[in-house]
Amino acid sequence: MLTTWIAAILRRDLGALRREIEAYADERDIWRVAPGISNCAGTLALHLAGNIQCFVGAVLGGTGYVRDRDAEFARRDVPRAELLREIDAAIAAVERGMARLAEAGLKEPYPQPPAGFAVTTGDFLLHVVAHLTYHLGQVDYHRRLLTGQAGQIRAVSLGEIATAVPAARR
Helix, strand or coil: CHHHHHHHHHHHHHHHHHHHHHHCCCHHHHHCCCCCCCCCHHHHHHHHHHHHHHHHHHHHHCCCCCCCHHHHHHCCCCCHHHHHHHHHHHHHHHHHHHHCCCHHHHHCECCCCHHHCCCEHHHHHHHHHHHHHHHHHHHHHHHHHHHCCCCCCCCCCHHHCCCCCCHHHC
């Protein structure tokens, strides 16, 4: 059941990242960097998609994806459509990787120690979720700061978590 919950949160937050990238009225704003901010939304989207495709898709799901982390931070002016394809590929990686992970596997060591640290797969996946959500907040802030759009895009919506049902139905 925990694998289902982790997968649902990853899908929810990647969906929110997709909505954030779609919400930029001017595609050029995705790549603008404001003073005091080191990464723009485009860089963060590439980084998050690469991170998930690597750690969930390739390592857990056997997709064969090969990550180029340096390129995630070096590429510029990637068209919005390509960014959205990368996010969609990350969502597919979640589906594949998490479907292949049994509940008992969460207590096992993560197959490729990240950054040289031996951790359980469950602990590492919770770290991946937190990392995604952290950067999702940065993307939301970037969009609001650079575009003046104050509207919500339903990032981290409670209604999208695995067990959510309207309270009146419980």
